[in-house]
Amino acid sequence: MDPENDTRILEFLLLGLSEEPELQSLIFGIFLSMYIITVCGNLLIILATISDSHLHTPMYFFLSNLSFVDICLISTIIPKVLVNIQTQSKVITYIGCITQMFFLIHFIVLDGFLLSTMAYDRYVAICHPLHYTVIMHPLLCVLLALGSWIMSALHSFLQTFMTLQLSFCIHTDIPHFFCEFNQVVHLACSDTFINDIVIYFGATLLGGGTFAGMLYSYSKIVSSIRKISTSQGKYKAFSTCASHLSVVSLFYCTSQGVYLSAADNQNSHSSATASVMYTVVTPMLNPFIYSLRNKDIKRALRKLIGKETT
Secondary structure: OOHHHOHHHOEEEEOOOOOOHHHHHHHHHHHHHHHHHHHHHHHHHHHHHHHOHHHOOHHHHHHHHHHHHHHHHHHHHHHHHHHHHHHOOOEEEHHHHHHHHHHHHHHHHHHHHHHHHHHHHHHHHHHOHHHHHHHOOHHHHHHHHHHHHHHHHHHHHHHHHHHHOOOOOOOEEEOOOOOOHHHHHOOOOOOOHHHHHHHHHHHHHHHHHHHHHHHHHHHHHHHHHHOOOOHHHHHHHHHHHHHHHHHHHHHHHHHHHHHHHHHHOOOOOHHHHHHHHHHHHHHHHHHHHHHHOOHHHHHHHHHHHHHHHO
16 A cells, blocks of 8 residues: 555644644633633533523523533633644644544534524514423423434534545645534545535535525514514513624634635635634633623622532
């Protein structure tokens, strides 16, 4: 067998955000701080929703799922970045890269599914308030969450399996701080035509489908809010979904911007820098967005912190 196509001994080199030695300590400190803030912030959201019986509702059930997924997403990336900086190594093994890619795809797609499910929950709450408890019963919520996990896992398995069929050259450089799916595929020595079809089909079906579902939900929500006669009623209705709308905008705008820019400039560090937004910054900001605009979460957090300090 030609050793240059033997993926069993393949290693990738993650070039990171910068190759300047003097910047490595700064990048390490920033990533470590963001990782700690993200894990602690999302963990507090999960503990608050579990400990407060007033938050045992469909909306906070999906929110706790989203927080858990955000912890998993950032944990798939940042620890490896920190280890590489600390050891002054850029190497990631072939198996390590494929494994990281599988979980990255899984959690990013799962984020989209959960955000779409949360949009549906807000649609039912605002447009059909009298039937909310009947429609969003606990079994349906569990099935929606479970279906999201299964669908994203199957999609990730398909994409990863297709990548395993490719042949790579030894010591392939990835101009990124993690094994970004598109860049790994397009660094293959073999033909990637089938992979490109699967990528675009998956992006259209899953990404476009979930985003279209959210657009439909919010168009109905806006239509219902406009029919409310009092300004106080309109504000109350809008405030129940404002946090979720902020998270949706942040996640989709940054992720789509990265992939659009990456299509024009695959070999530069620009897409790596932009990827920080949806893989690191968005999971870090989610707890702040939901807690700052949500009185129930703030009350639950005060109760939780009060119990821990007593």
